[in-house]
Amino acid sequence: MTTTELQDYVPEEEWPPVSTMLDGFGDQTLPASPALAATKIALVATDGTPVEYSFLTSSELAWAEGTATGTAHYKAIEARPGIFIIDFVRGQGDGKDADAQNVTIILDQTTGAVTTAVSGFVVSDGKVRGTTHFTHSNASGQATVHQRSADLVGKRIFYRYSDVESYEHIYLNQGTFTWHCVRGGEAGLADTDRCMTWAVAEDLYIFFWTEQVMTVEAVLLIDLREQRSIGRMFGWDNPAAQPVTLPFNSRLTVLNATSYPQDTHKH
Template identity: 60%
Template sequence: MAATEQFQDFVPVDEWPTVATMLEGFGDQTLPASTALAGTTVSLHAEDGREFRFVFHDGSSLAWTTAGTGADQEVDASYKAIEARNGIFIIDIIHGENRAMQHTTIVFNRNTGVATIAVSRFVDEDGRTRAATEFIHAKTESAAGGLHQRSSGLVGKRIYYRYSDVESYEHIYLNPGTFVWHCIRGGEKGLADVERSMVFDIDQDLFLFFWTEKVMTVEAVLLVDLREQRSIGRMFGWDDSTDAPVVLPFNSRLSVLNTTGYPQDHNKH
């Protein structure tokens, strides 16, 4: 590790940059949009009885209906789908404006008919606007697999993420619900924190990863692909300095630095 990184000191929260500054160096999402869903309809049945129907008109627009909640709705919106692996898509849909904006990310495995829908909205928390995300697990009527389950597959791993030529972070996954992020290069250089997270198994060495931050009012939903050594996802949050939503689609190249296991006697008293 370079000396400038090795001796980067602790940074108090009141000296942290704004959300916009933090995101400046991430760059654009470089992976191309897929048109493989164009002209198809996907109907998903959720655990709680809700039914979702997505009609993909073309490669960038869709109609989305929700039924079974007593508050049925229909939304026409644009979308971007990336085929992370053959038949496995991460689909982003944004609609609404300002504090009514909603960012929905769907991880859909067309091979099994199983999906997880992450719906991020803005909420008021102690007088501050921030994001909150609901996870909905669903599948098609002909689904060949069970719903996506919580995973411990990242626990113990230390992974280095290169989001752009100027923005790099490392993650350390402590347990299925907690991880550490640390900015090595970029707008948050030297900053680090421990955050709540969730991980779901999608496929072999492919995980849906979510985290929510305490200081920055952002939440992230992404696919971590250890086989392809990349991540694909987005951040969604509120920037107090501009009083506006923050939407950041991204992808990264990743390297697993190490995997830590406990000694065999760690359960002994």
């Protein structure tokens, strides 16, 4: 009997805190790239605000957004040649309070296209909830930006985050997907949440989801060619009353793809 056949519905009040995933997922195993050191990205936000990221070293950057400035420790992973996913946390208290923001930048040096995701927290009805703002721009001044994609729709993909953590995703439509923990700290948990997908290159996608039960904002690259995902989850741990940053990478397997019958007969 498989693990899923032993599982059953888990009521929301029995769900563990977000921090449960930390030990099972472990550390991000893909190496940091030093390729961006001594370079910078200059962008314009959708509201016209100038934004600049200066990579001072292979691990430290300075950021400027309008009149706001700061420095942070970052990690850049070269997902494919010239395509980077860059991640850092900024905010008061070195990212230990509700003002913290997790910034993820996907940079394609071949086209100049840049997608920036800034995840943070808001208080709604007395609860801390997540929110993510996306900016799509071009560091080379060209018109090319990452476009929404429906390429994942219909696919069922199995993700191995570690030896003890496995999940599956079922992509229902362009804005909705179902996730299910097959094995690990959230075994048996499942939900259907909002998502968005953008195409970066052939079989390479930016994927975002936000959860409605737990406070989790996830931004990642899904690479069907290399059969892996690279990204992070940014959540709020209610018992500890602090943010949880979970960088990860996984090995993936496309289990199947759904195609609906084309009914031509009238009833």
